Amino acid sequence: MSATEAQTTAEPKFTLELTQDQKDVRDWVHGFAENVVRPVASEWDEREETPWPIIKEAAKIGLYGFEGMAQFFADETGLLLPVVNEELFWGDAGIGMALMGTSLAVAAIFGQGTPEQIGEWIPLCFGTVEEPAVAAFCASEPNAGSDVSNIRTTAKYDEVTKEWVLNGQKAWATNGGIAGVHVIIASVDPVLKSRGHAGFIVPPDTPGLTMGTKVKKHGLRASHTSDVFLDDCRIPVACVLGGKERLDERLARVREGKKSKSQAAMATFEATRPTVGAQALGIARAAYEYALAYAKDREQFGRAIIENQAIAFTLADMKMEIDAARLLVWRAAWMGRTGQKFENAEGSMSKLKASEVAVWVTERAIQILGGNGYTREYPVERWHRDAKIYTIFEGTSEIQRLVIARSISGLHIQ
Numbered sequence: 001m002s003a004t005e006a007q008t009t010a011e012p013k014f015t016l017e018l019t020q021d022q023k024d025v026r027d028w029v030h031g032f033a034e035n036v037v038r039p040v041a042s043e044w045d046e047r048e049e050t051p052w053p054i055i056k057e058a059a060k061i062g063l064y065g066f067e068g069m070a071q072f073f074a075d076e077t078g079l080l081l082p083v084v085n086e087e088l089f090w091g092d093a094g095i096g097m098a099l100m101g102t103s104l105a106v107a108a109i110f111g112q113g114t115p116e117q118i119g120e121w122i123p124l125c126f127g128t129v130e131e132p133a134v135a136a137f138c139a140s141e142p143n144a145g146s147d148v149s150n151i152r153t154t155a156k157y158d159e160v161t162k163e164w165v166l167n168g169q170k171a172w173a174t175n176g177g178i179a180g181v182h183v184i185i186a187s188v189d190p191v192l193k194s195r196g197h198a199g200f201i202v203p204p205d206t207p208g209l210t211m212g213t214k215v216k217k218h219g220l221r222a223s224h225t226s227d228v229f230l231d232d233c234r235i236p237v238a239c240v241l242g243g244k245e246r247l248d249e250r251l252a253r254v255r256e257g258k259k260s261k262s263q264a265a266m267a268t269f270e271a272t273r274p275t276v277g278a279q280a281l282g283i284a285r286a287a288y289e290y291a292l293a294y295a296k297d298r299e300q301f302g303r304a305i306i307e308n309q310a311i312a313f314t315l316a317d318m319k320m321e322i323d324a325a326r327l328l329v330w331r332a333a334w335m336g337r338t339g340q341k342f343e344n345a346e347g348s349m350s351k352l353k354a355s356e357v358a359v360w361v362t363e364r365a366i367q368i369l370g371g372n373g374y375t376r377e378y379p380v381e382r383w384h385r386d387a388k389i390y391t392i393f394e395g396t397s398e399i400q401r402l403v404i405a406r407s408i409s410g411l412h413i414q
């Protein structure tokens, strides 16, 4: 076989071309974002309420639900999940988060649960097509945001009733209190700090779990955020993620001074960072596209404002930064799905870059729209408000830099 023949018959080893199936799903989600989400985005932002009618619409077409999510997760390249998130959040980030907030709890159960727990609880996170539900993942506390090791919520095992008893307060939980299933990160042994943490599933309507005051936010306002209180909240022994036996073994290893494989909250964040980056990308792309069209249309000094280099170069940079961020997101998603080791905190890189690009691009979009950009008559101010949370939740920009710095240096940088 000649070299040319070998080239044409060999399987391509590397491609950034999406498969036809991936493109079909992307276009399907884009259609939903454009036709169902966009037209009502401003309304739900103003209402600051969970958009249940949109969640129901998404459930009806299979975009919100166990099967849809399983399909996105199952894609062997890992790219489908970020692609879906980018399209949905291009439509609107508040509504996007109302639909995707559940996936944080799902990722925790999927990543740390036993096969039985995955089969039992993940479908319940979404509810049914007729009656969809949302789920919440609660790690943060008033005094444990970036410093997850400071979690004070406790889980004590009651030998008599064979139940876990949870006590504490969770802060800023997406879907907190309105969720069916809550995943709670709690300390089983406070002496061990984060190595003594475990994830617990609180089933729907469990007494002792209550919602605090709903948080009023700068952006992402169609997504519900609230404190969650746990007051002698009793759950069955089987509700600890991974099972009690495995937890006891892990804690015993840690007490003997041996290495423990997982830290409950960190394990969930590592897996979800590229997806969160993709959400930020969706917002950035929306703002870039809007600003590009506006700049071609708006005339000052007798010409379209895009004919000024100051505007055209800004748009060129916006496009380049978005594309660069997407490459980092896709790389991390592919690495995560195909089991590559994150040697240099590539997951953190993707989330950090995409979130900072989203804040910058949306701010530039306001500038390009001038006075109009600053008003609520145009969507770019909302996109800017929505983008800002991405440099804060799932690890602030500073924490992502810390993770990357520690990873590349092998040193415990403070």
Ligand SMILES: Cc1cc2nc3c(=O)[nH]c(=O)nc-3n(C[C@H](O)[C@H](O)[C@H](O)COP(=O)(O)OP(=O)(O)OC[C@H]3O[C@@H](n4cnc5c(N)ncnc54)[C@H](O)[C@@H]3O)c2cc1C
Residues within 6 Å of the ligand: 104, 137, 138, 139, 140, 142, 144, 145, 146, 147, 171, 172, 173, 174, 175, 217, 220, 225, 389, 392, 393, 394, 395, 396, 397, 398, 399, 402, 414
């Ligand atoms: C809308 C929204 C939704 C959320 N959803 C969830 C959710 O579903 N589940 C959940 O568990 N949590 C959720 N959170 C909480 C979120 O993850 C935290 O707000 C975030 O981790 C930051 O913690 P903090 O707010 O306590 O900030 P802090 O940790 O107090 O940080 C304040 C500032 O100090 C900086 N800083 C802190 N430590 C260091 C350091 N060592 N070096 C350098 N700088 C440092 C930070 O980068 C930041 O700039 C949500 C928050 C919001 C606002």
